[in-house]
Amino acid sequence: MTSDTEEQEDELLALHSIFGSDEFVRDESKSAGELRVCVELPAAFMVALTEGETLSQYEISFLPPLLLTFELPEDYPSSSPPSFTLTCSWLTHTQLSALSAQLTDLYQATGGAVVLFSWAQFLKEDALRFLDIDTLLELPSGEHSTQNCSQDSLDVALSEAKNNKHTPATGPTDIQSLDLSALSLEAEQTLQTSEIKADYQDDQSKQISKEDFLNEGSVLLPSSSSGPLDESEQGAASLPRESPPNEDQRLSGRSLTPSQALLSQILIYDAAQQQKQFATTVFDCGVCFMGLLGMDCVQLLCGHIFCRTCLSQFCKLQITEGNVQGVTCPDADCDAAPTPAQVRSLVGEELFSRYDRLLLQKTLDCMPDVVYCPRHSCGSAVIWDKSSTAAMCTVCAFAFCVTCKKTYHGTEACQKKKKKIMTENDAEQPTAAVPRSQEGMKALWDDYVSGSKQRKRLLESIYGRRSLQNGLVECLSEEWVATNSENCPYCYSSIQKDGGCNVMRCYWCKRLFCWSCFAKLPSQGYLDHFDNGTCNHFGSDFFPAT
Structure with missing residues (x-):
């Protein structure tokens, strides 16, 4: 050599x-x-x-x-x-x-x-x-x-x-x-x-703008499989390289000039490298103050950076409670909001659907030129031209008067409604039954409690006020009761233990039973059950007396 x-x-x-x-x-x-x-x-x-x-x-x-x-x-x-x-x-x-x-x-x-x-x-x-x-x-x-x-x-x-x-x-x-x-x-x-x-x-890869890349968070760099080294003869791998601009390349439905394609290529490469640099840099979360790599963090448009876990829990809590307007930057002095793509990645599809629906509903409620179709089977949002009292529902094609909510009657004065005085015992006549599924009932309740007064009146006319304020709450409470209570062995009433020993007295039938094995206990000498059996008077699930 x-x-x-x-x-x-x-x-x-x-x-x-x-x-x-x-x-x-x-x-x-x-x-x-x-x-x-x-x-x-x-x-x-x-x-x-x-x-x-x-x-x-x-x-x-x-x-x-x-x-x-x-x-x-x-x-x-x-x-x-x-x-x-x-x-x-x-x-x-x-x-x-x-x-x-x-x-x-x-x-x-x-x-x-x-x-x-x-x-x-x-x-x-x-x-x-x-x-x-x-x-x-x-x-x-x-x-x-x-x-x-x-x-x-x-x-x-x-x-x-x-x-x-x-x-x-x-x-x-x-x-x-x-x-x-x-x-x-x-x-x-x-x-x-x-x-x-x-x-x-x-086959030039589709180019996107620098801003679009930053909002969506993903991009594919154009590359060419060809290289100056003959791989078939030399057996060597080539470095990936950028493809030159293509005259057939299209952006936003129009053809790009070679210079525009080159500019797009430069911006895409810059955005991809910045994302790569961010992923490998350590940042301090603004909530838990822990140092984490950028790949485990999220940077909002305002520039504040939080770890994915903290920001995800914050957004999930706000959406679960129906406070979609609270899905903003956790920093106390910042009111910037994450992008929809960021919210989707943080909370998942199910909560994002709820967030999207509630956000749309609150936005419509704040718009003065939006009314709701008075048809009980529809209830869709309708844009109203304030120069007229007429509105047309784009979903069911119902033309109505925005003042009296009846079929449009032209320039004639609206007929006065007859007031009906109802006592507390008067039963309302709803035109639709509340949903039977837990998901449907939760969605209806969220719509009701977060809607405007006009939206609440519309839902009350469809489902009935009592059904919404009493029946719906009771149905939603049944799920909690089934999870957090047990049945009395005598009368089968739902019982919740909130403290004390394992000797339980039913609130309804006043009889005694053991919370550990649900055995019926006599009114006298019930302590023998714990002395001669396997149950403990004070078990591991002991709660302080309230």
């Missing part, structure tokens, strides 16, 4: 230990591989796109990485630099050419030493400064495409440039590709266009 071969092997092993699998992939069949380098951005870095008189500008923290594909010749590093290709979606051909030439100069300055790690550090820390990009990246508004830069001999480059037949007539959909291979140290360093390729993918 030659000295160059040993240095190459040591360098590749060092790169493998320094970079992760998503940053470095080695081709085991030969001395080659790929490096994916993310440039460091300064604070408040902006990306901008100007199209006509429209300026789109966003603050970002991450840019898609530069892809450095390299192959080490046999006489590297002593005599020849690596052959490489530099690819980036957001840099122009001129900028990539300048970076590629600088990489070659860096090798020459080493005097025959290994250089791949130095190249990666230069691209990461100094690439933007070298290109005079400070805090703003302006995307070209015309044709733009992913650039691959390379260096070849001057005569071959000029010949290929003259005879190139790959440039399409339409222009915007092509990707210019140039192979830049370093010549020997004595060769003249000349940069020319050597090849133009069409490299667009037909």
Whole structure:
């Protein structure tokens, strides 16, 4: 094994230990591989796109990485630099050419030493400064495409440039590709266009805006399975890479220009990286004050961060009690609310359905131009034009007068209702029976207690006031009684033990029985049951006397 071969092997092993699998992939069949380098951005870095008189500008923290594909010749590093290709979606051909030439100069300055790690550090820390990009990246508004830069001999480059037949007539959909291979140290360093390729993918992933991504919390980065290394022949895996913009790509039902698609790609990548960074950062919950990873926390739109457990319990409690307007940020000085998607993920589908229904009901009750259809079989919300007393239900198509709640009678005065004086013993005549299921009764009760006065009157006319205020509460209480009580062995009345020993006296029949085994006890000498049996006078379920 030659000295160059040993240095190459040591360098590749060092790169493998320094970079992760998503940053470095080695081709085991030969001395080659790929490096994916993310440039460091300064604070408040902006990306901008100007199209006509429209300026789109966003603050970002991450840019898609530069892809450095390299192959080490046999006489590297002593005599020849690596052959490489530099690819980036957001840099122009001129900028990539300048970076590629600088990489070659860096090798020459080493005097025959290994250089791949130095190249990666230069691209990461100094690439933007070298290109005079400070805090703003302006995307070209015309044709733009992913650039691959390379260096070849001057005569071959000029010949290929003259005879190139790959440039399409339409222009915007092509990707210019140039192979830049370093010549020997004595060769003249000349940069020319050597090849133009069409490299667009037909199945481009759907792009979404940065705000949509942050609200929904999920995104799929576009990627291409193709790579510069021939996997079928070399058996090497390629790093995932961003697909170039596609002219057939659509956003919000309209076609994207290549520049718009590139901007969308940058925003999507930035949002995904910010989410990844958030998931691996430790935050202090604003409720329990415990330090947890971001993957176990939720950040609200107001910026406050809480652990998922605390925020979930807080939202579930508010929704269970019917206080849907209380589903806000737990911080005392903040009234921001979580997004519907966040509420759904925190409380589950069942409680979210309840939250959505109650929130809609409270919203409708607060709207002065909303009335309810007076039909007992309908009761739907109806938007009312205040310029008229007429309203039309969009569900059952019933036209009614909003004043008297009867069939619309035109401009005639409403007929006065005959007042009916009812005593407490007068039975109301409901037009519908209350639901029989526990879920249905709970939903009806929540609707009744949280509704406006108008909504309550409507429900009372449908189900009857007594059914709602007495019967419904009694039905809901039966479930609690069945769970928290036992039956007297004499009269089978429901009994709840709230303290004392295991000698129980039924409230209704006044007889004694044992709470442990529910045996009937005599009025005299009942303590013998505990002396001669297995039951204890004071069992483990003893409660202090009340």
